[in-house]
Amino acid sequence: MKPKVAFFDFAGCEGDQLQVANLEEELLALLGQVEVVSFREVMKEHSDNYDIAFVEGSCTRLQDEDRLKTIRKNAKIVVAIGSCATIGGINSLRNYKDLDNVKKTVYGENAKFFDSYAARAIDAVIPVDAYVHGCPIDKEDFLQVVKSLLLGKKPETTTYPVCVECKKNENVCAFERGQFCVGTVTRAGCNSCCVNEGTICWGCRGLVDNPNENSHKEVLIKYGLTVDDAISKFRLYFGWQEAKR
Amino acid sequence: MKIISKVDFQNFIDALIKDDSLNVIGVKSRGSKFAFAPLESAEELRLDYDVTLLPPKKYFFPQRETLFTYDLSDGFSAKNPEEPTPMVLVGVHPYDIVALLHMDEIFRETKSDPYYFKKRDAAIIIGVNIQKMSKWNFSSFMGCAAIDYGYDLMLTDLGNRYAINVGSQKGEDLLSKYAKNVTVALARDIQIAGQKKREVMVMSQQKFDFPPELIPELLKDSYGKSGFWEKHSEKCLACGSCVLVCPTCYCFDVKENLDLSLEQGERIRTWDGCLLEDFAKIASGENFRATRPTRYRHRYFKKGKYLFDTFGFISCVGCGRCSSNCLPDIANPVNLFNDMYHESIENGEQMATIAAQPEVNIQTEGYIDYVPKLATIIKKVPMTSMETLFEIKLDDGSELSHKPGQFVEVSVFGIGEAPISLSSSPTKKETFEVCVRKLGNVTTKLHRLNVGDKVGIRGPFGNGFDVDSLKGKDLLFIAGGLGIAPLRSLINYVLDNRKDYGRVYLLYGCKEPKELLFSDELVSIASKENVVFKPTVDRCPESGVWEGNIGVITTLIPQVSFDPEKTLAILCGPPVMYKFVIADLKKRNVPDDHIIMSLERRMKCGVGKCGHCQINQIYVCKDGPVFNYSKIKGVPEAL
Numbered sequence: 001m002k003p004k005v006a007f008f009d010f011a012g013c014e015g016d017q018l019q020v021a022n023l024e025e026e027l028l029a030l031l032g033q034v035e036v037v038s039f040r041e042v043m044k045e046h047s048d049n050y051d052i053a054f055v056e057g058s059c060t061r062l063q064d065e066d067r068l069k070t071i072r073k074n075a076k077i078v079v080a081i082g083s084c085a086t087i088g089g090i091n092s093l094r095n096y097k098d099l100d101n102v103k104k105t106v107y108g109e110n111a112k113f114f115d116s117y118a119a120r121a122i123d124a125v126i127p128v129d130a131y132v133h134g135c136p137i138d139k140e141d142f143l144q145v146v147k148s149l150l151l152g153k154k155p156e157t158t159t160y161p162v163c164v165e166c167k168k169n170e171n172v173c174a175f176e177r178g179q180f181c182v183g184t185v186t187r188a189g190c191n192s193c194c195v196n197e198g199t200i201c202w203g204c205r206g207l208v209d210n211p212n213e214n215s216h217k218e219v220l221i222k223y224g225l226t227v228d229d230a231i232s233k234f235r236l237y238f239g240w241q242e243a244k245r
Numbered sequence: 246m247k248i249i250s251k252v253d254f255q256n257f258i259d260a261l262i263k264d265d266s267l268n269v270i271g272v273k274s275r276g277s278k279f280a281f282a283p284l285e286s287a288e289e290l291r292l293d294y295d296v297t298l299l300p301p302k303k304y305f306f307p308q309r310e311t312l313f314t315y316d317l318s319d320g321f322s323a324k325n326p327e328e329p330t331p332m333v334l335v336g337v338h339p340y341d342i343v344a345l346l347h348m349d350e351i352f353r354e355t356k357s358d359p360y361y362f363k364k365r366d367a368a369i370i371i372g373v374n375i376q377k378m379s380k381w382n383f384s385s386f387m388g389c390a391a392i393d394y395g396y397d398l399m400l401t402d403l404g405n406r407y408a409i410n411v412g413s414q415k416g417e418d419l420l421s422k423y424a425k426n427v428t429v430a431l432a433r434d435i436q437i438a439g440q441k442k443r444e445v446m447v448m449s450q451q452k453f454d455f456p457p458e459l460i461p462e463l464l465k466d467s468y469g470k471s472g473f474w475e476k477h478s479e480k481c482l483a484c485g486s487c488v489l490v491c492p493t494c495y496c497f498d499v500k501e502n503l504d505l506s507l508e509q510g511e512r513i514r515t516w517d518g519c520l521l522e523d524f525a526k527i528a529s530g531e532n533f534r535a536t537r538p539t540r541y542r543h544r545y546f547k548k549g550k551y552l553f554d555t556f557g558f559i560s561c562v563g564c565g566r567c568s569s570n571c572l573p574d575i576a577n578p579v580n581l582f583n584d585m586y587h588e589s590i591e592n593g594e595q596m597a598t599i600a601a602q603p604e605v606n607i608q609t610e611g612y613i614d615y616v617p618k619l620a621t622i623i624k625k626v627p628m629t630s631m632e633t634l635f636e637i638k639l640d641d642g643s644e645l646s647h648k649p650g651q652f653v654e655v656s657v658f659g660i661g662e663a664p665i666s667l668s669s670s671p672t673k674k675e676t677f678e679v680c681v682r683k684l685g686n687v688t689t690k691l692h693r694l695n696v697g698d699k700v701g702i703r704g705p706f707g708n709g710f711d712v713d714s715l716k717g718k719d720l721l722f723i724a725g726g727l728g729i730a731p732l733r734s735l736i737n738y739v740l741d742n743r744k745d746y747g748r749v750y751l752l753y754g755c756k757e758p759k760e761l762l763f764s765d766e767l768v769s770i771a772s773k774e775n776v777v778f779k780p781t782v783d784r785c786p787e788s789g790v791w792e793g794n795i796g797v798i799t800t801l802i803p804q805v806s807f808d809p810e811k812t813l814a815i816l817c818g819p820p821v822m823y824k825f826v827i828a829d830l831k832k833r834n835v836p837d838d839h840i841i842m843s844l845e846r847r848m849k850c851g852v853g854k855c856g857h858c859q860i861n862q863i864y865v866c867k868d869g870p871v872f873n874y875s876k877i878k879g880v881p882e883a884l
Contacts, residue, residue, distance in 0.1 A: 029505035147503055151659050152693065153686045160521045163484035167570070168308040168516060170298045172276040175572060184482045184572060208483075210522060212537070215480040219572045 003150070006038035006050035008071055010057030010064055011091050011119060015136040016082035017041045017056055023139055030143070033150055052077045052149060054132075058084040058091040058119040058240075065125050072126040077149060080121070080128045081142070083135040087206035088240025090135070091119035095239055121240055130155045135204035135237070138190050158189045161208050162201045165192035174200040175223050182233055184219065185211035203237040246430035246438065247409040247420070254400075254407055257424035258287035261333055264423070270304060271335035272297055284335070292336050292402065296379040296564060300341050300492030301334055302348055305364045306516075312360065312499070312615045314511045317658055321699055323616045326360075331367045333419070340384040340562040342372050342395040344492030350556050350607070351495055355853055355867060359612045369415050372396040374441060378448045381565025383579050385449035386457050389562040391442040401438040408438040451565065451579040455586045455596075460549040460559055462597035463585055468546070468881050473588065477581060478541035480573035485518035487567035487576035488544060493560045494518065496856030499849055501661045510659055512615070519543050519856060527847045528663065528685035531820055533860075533882065543859075545581060551862035557605040613852050617656045617701025618643075623676060625696055628762050631683050632727065633692055634668065638676045639702060645677045648709030649735035650843055650871045654851045655679065655691065656701030663687035664848040664866070667705060668730040670737035680730035680762060706851040707870050710735050710815070710841070712742075718813045719747035721805070723826055725754050725798050725818025729762050731843050731870075732817050740773065747775070750805050754781040754798035754818075758791045777805055798822060802829045809835040816842040823884050827874065840874035844883065 007017050021042050023030060037047040053075035059068060072078055083089035094102045095118040103111040122128060130149065132142050148155040158164075162183030166173065169192050174181035183192065183201030187208050194201055207213075213234075220230040234242060249257065261269045262284055271284040272294050279294035281301050313323045337345075349365065352358040374391060375384075384390040392399075397416030401408040408430055411417050420427055430438070455463075467473065488494045498517040503510035517524060520540050525533040534540045552560040561578060568577035575581075589596060624636035639645065645653070647667050656662045663685060669678035683692045694700070712735070720739060724732045739746045751770070755761050761780060771778030779801045781794035794801060798818070814830050816823060823842060830840060846858035846865040853867030860882045863869065877883040 026505060033505060033507070143505065147505065147507065150507060151503070152690060153660050154689075159523050160518075161482065161484045163482070163486050164489060164518070164521065167299070167486055167489035170275070170280050170303075172278050172298065173570065173572075176278070177276065184484050208522075210483070212480070212482050215482055215573050218480065219482075 002033060002035045003051040004037045004049060005034045005052040007054045011060040012057030012082060012084040014041060019136045019139055020142060026143060048074055050075055054079045054081050055085050055122055056082050058088055059122055059125050060091060060119045061115050068122055068126045077129045079130045079132060081132040082137050083204045083237055085122045086131045086133050088119055088121045089237060092239030093235060095119060095243060096235060131157060133187060133205035134190055141189055158187055159209055160188055162186045162188045162192050164188050166195050169196055171195045180220055180225050180233060185213060185216045207238050207241050246435050248406055248428045248430045248434055249409060249424060250406045253426045255287040258290060258335060260423040268330045268332040270332060290335060292373045293376050295377045299490060300344060301337055302492055304332060305361050306495060309513055309515045310360060312512045312514055316509055318508045321619050321658055329364045329367050333369045335371045337370055337372045338375050339372060339392040340389040340564045341492050342370060342392060343389040344562045346395050347493045347558060347560055348495060353609050354607050355609060356611055356613045357609060358854060369397045369419055372399040374401045375445045376402055379565050380450050381568040382563060383449045383451035383565060384563035385446055386453050387561060387563035390445045401441055403434060403437055408434055453579055454583045458600040459597055460582055461553045461601050464546060464550040467585055474538040474542040477575060478538045480575050481537045481541050483520055483522055483537055485520045486570040488518035488520050489516060490566040490570050492562060492564055501659060503659045525847055525857060554603045554862045557603050617703045620700050620702045622694055622696055622698050629760055632680055632762055634678055634680045636676050636678050644674050645705055647671055647705035649738050650709035650731055651705035651707045653702050653704035657687050657690045660690045661687045664851060666731035668733050670734050670741055672738055672741040682727050704851060706866055710871050712738060715813055716745045719807055719811050721750045721807055721812050721814045723752045723798060723814060723816045725822040728817035729753055733763060750777045750807060752779050752798060752801040756783045758782050758785055758789045779804060799825050799829045809833055814840045837875040837878060838873055842872055842874060843870045844872060
């Protein structure tokens with residue numbers, strides 16, 4: 001019997017589910033292996049009978065926690081997909097700002113009707129079995145994780161930084177091009193896709209397990225970034241992880 | 246020496262490109278840098294480059310390479326990758342040519358790597374003498390800035406023409422087939438080319454303060470240098486850039502990749518690097534070089550000492566790529582070795598003045614086979630909640646013919662490959678047994694397989710126990726946990742050849758009674774003549790039943806009386822066990838060379854190539870896993 005899978009979204013842009021919807025011919029091959037029972041972005045039907053739950057988005061409210069706990073109870077395997085879910089992502093930027101101001105900016109006069117707290121990765125609320133990192137997730141990476149789960153294999157998460165992939169892809173280092181990059185401390189697995197296109201690594205896959213942050217900050221400053229700029233480079237994606245460390 | 250005008254040279258390259266049977270690669274610009282890439286026209290060629298981002302080794306040992314593809318729809322059938330297209334590499338600098346010669350020796354040692362040599366043998370190297378040197382380059386000091394060997398053709402720019410040194414028949418043939426208007430060099434051109442070469446030989450701006458051939462001597466006493474490695478590696482990002490761009494680095498990881506049908510797949514190898522965090526980590530979680538300083542140090546020792554001791558060359562050609570790619574600027578070998586040199590002088594240490602000459606004894610025979618043999622699980626005996634004994638038979642009917650102490654690489658198709666010790670005696674011929682602990686992906690999946698299911702087997706690998714040298718001796722086996730598995734192979738061998746060996750003592754310890762392996766079998770062994778068996782557990786929970794010794798394995802050693810002169814101690818257990826057991830054996834006056842042990846490391850390829858199981862210059866998979874204590878007691882990292 002094919003495993004039943006469901007997709008859920010929390011605070012986020014749903015861009016990761018869009019990546020799945022855009023798998024094209026591989027989507028058909030995927031549907032040969034799994035049965036999708038819930039996927040709001042592409043279908044109307046919904047069922048709470050699922051084996052694997054893919055969760056996108058950060059947890060930003062107390063009531064999100066209850067929903068996450070229900071998902072955890074229903075699913076045999078919970079997979080966090082996308083930066084917001086895996087590492088707190090861009091949502092965590094606001095954790096460094098005054099929450100009332102943030103709410104006012106977003107909801108204006110109606111701010112008082114909305115609950116909110118510091119944005120967090122979903123493993124801050126429930127245990128997570130596997131991660132598909134990225135903003136948005138990489139299709140190939142998503143399929144690798146799915147295949148691993150189908151084979152009963154623990155999905156491999158790289159422990160080395162993006163530099164490894166940049167070197168293999170023979171990219172000219174962003175620093176050499178006069179830009180600032182956080183690939184040196186960011187978990188690889190994206191095949192250095194952004195740097196391959198001539199930009200920089202923004203850090204969307206999160207910090208490696210044991211980053212040498214001091215050395216990296218020194219590098220950023222050596223190449224001409226101010227301390228404040230270096231910190232904001234870090235916070236774009238690493239905010240939640242940094243606070244946790 | 247020959248001469249060709251630049252116009253005719255362009256025509257020569259274009260003629261090569263036009264020939265579809267050749268893959269023509271040359272140096273092209275890439276952003277503000279340079280890279281080797283397929284040439285579409287001779288105009289793209291930039292022979293005035295300083296250094297390429299990656300060395301040309303990527304054409305012989307690619308970043309990602311398919312070892313074989315397979316199909317699981319009907320059992321298992323493997324296919325080797327297609328034969329490589331002959332390649333012409335245009336514009337290789339001398340230091341990169343020397344690096345390829347290093348790679349040749351490394352990939353040829355013991356057994357040749359077929360993937361590397363198929364491509365290497367089908368390639369023609371057109372070198373070019375350095376015109377602009379990168380500011381990081383120190384190849385002049387490494388004797389690799391200009392060379393007279395290793396190429397098929399070597400170009401020297403003489404303004405409107407190139408001087409060509411022909412280095413091989415292949416080079417000569419290539420010229421005569423594709424190039425026009427090649428003339429013999431006149432004395433004047435020979436002189437100018439010679440002058441250019443001499444200039445290059447002193448061009449490096451990075452300067453050693455001492456003769457770099459003394460690096461191995463300098464390293465000899467630097468392993469434990471207090472604070473030195475910690476200080477120099479403090480800023481290390483563990484990003485691996487230094488080793489990934491290195492022209493002589495060859496470590497790789499092996500991975501499995503299955504398509505969505507879950508039936509078609511491939512086994513691939515990808516570049517790995519000893520600076521990366523998990524490089525020396527094994528499935529149980531133990532990481533033998535867990536900290537940045539230890540990995541940082543390993544790189545310098547590997548280049549400057551370990552490979553030197555094995556092959557007789559310092560495995561660095563001075564290209565400077567590591568230095569230029571290190572953002573915190575701590576990877577420059579010139580700076581590190583100069584610091585080391587000055588520190589030694591300041592500390593008043595005696596500095597050798599003559600370079601060491603290691604005894605190089607490289608043997609090579611045949612090719613490595615990365616494709617496993619198909620085998621069938623014919624028996625599966627659960628032993629504990631974590632360990633299962635599998636009896637396996639090779640499908641082609643051949644015998645494994647292993648020695649006790651050897652291991653096999655077991656493939657679970659679609660998941661991967663893991664090294665597992667052989668647990669049965671070679672006296673059992675038609676089948677073999679492995680006792681497998683459920684730890685990583687491969688072993689967990691293996692536990693889910695059933696009798697009749699297929700696995701892949703490569704090996705046997707490693708040296709194994711030298712059963713002849715044990716003859717006539719009393720044998721003291723000391724096993725901790727799963728360490729009993731490889732020892733069982735030897736114990737049963739000894740019992741099957743009983744008259745050749747003296748008394749057998751077996752000390753076996755586990756954490757708890759429920760973790761004991763082969764209990765029934767060991768009890769029946771214990772009843773044999775001249776066998777003493779003593780088990781112990783670290784603790785016994787209230788729910789457990791245990792009448793034997795309680796305490797760690799060393800508490801058993803005082804309980805047996807043996808003659809240290811007549812007895813060989815044979816150890817296998819978790820890494821933490823050895824230190825304590827050896828200390829207690831030494832208290833009983835057991836001589837160093839009477840202690841034999843089997844070590845565990847991350848043995849990925851099994852054939853001494855991938856680098857993961859390396860302890861100093863020792864490859865555990867090839868030189869071990871069985872070692873005599875007298876040989877490794879001084880080797881750092883071993884115990």
